[in-house]
Amino acid sequence: MSRKNNKEFTSDPLPKLGITPYLELMDQTAPKETDRKSAHLGLLMVWLRDHVLDAMDVELSPLGITESKLDLLLLLTLHNGREPVTPSSLADRLGIRRASVTALLDWLEKRKWVSREQSERDRRMIHVSITPEGRELVHQALPVFWSTCASLVSDMTPEEQKAAEHILNKLNERIEKRLGVGR
Template sequence: MTKPSPIPPPEISEYQVGESVGYLITRVRSTMSNLVTQRSMAELGITSQQGSILFMVASGKCLLAAELAREYGIDASAVTRLVDRLEKRGLLTRVRSNEDRRVVRLALTPEGQAIAARMPAIFTGVLNSLLGGFTPEEVGFLKSMLRRVLVNAGEQTGVTRDAASKPDSKS
């Protein structure tokens, strides 16, 4: 067993984690996820990740497990387990494509669709709480900056330049 070093090296002791943009983004994401899970578990009996997946399928943004894996940055086996759980609960089904039998699309059951339809209100409620005291302009600026981060990472944001500059609701 090794002893912990009493004095951390300078690259650790001088690093101000509370000033790290990456740390702050991670903490905000974790906090949002926890708050959405609290509400979605209380109201719908599902986690934020399950609700988010149902919403993404309902919106048409992610209709394949591989698309979910890319969207959430998780491996295919984790998506498969999530989809298995949602399918076991009767919230979604796998549907083999008629055009290409190798392709398996995800489709919501009526119950899954009903839950997906309730997720935007949960997302918006949590974000409105977290963004309390922000002006619409500040929210618009925050969204614009976050979109720029995504563009810098090579991601498409799916928002036109005009829409990106317009302040709107806090969600």
């Protein structure tokens, strides 16, 4: 009769709450009629956000990496020669603090996916690069990444996908402007 042996469970687990009750709550508490529609839309976004990354990290976990760490590796992959990459530049581009980058690099370096080298020109600086093993990991992770992305929208019709893309682009533009994100 028991389902999960010694693991935690309730006799008849309540379903995780969907978005509907929240919308009802909003109807009772949102100030104006006009606000409601856009709040509804915004709520959908917040809701989606909650679930989208879960899906991504679940797919990536067999590779032993999370999205935020993969992100740093992607940055190194995207970097085409020229100016070397420094922890500071990574921090700027990821929008996090240098101290946080140090932690990420420690983790990635321990696994031999990136390497650090002191700059000759300015000995305060560190040049960060991705190792061949790191590239290999990225090579494995990308298809997972893309197919997870794709699967999120796979049951939409082409027209819906087109509409969705237009809308999401617009949203993205808006949010990037708001947060001051560059190219």
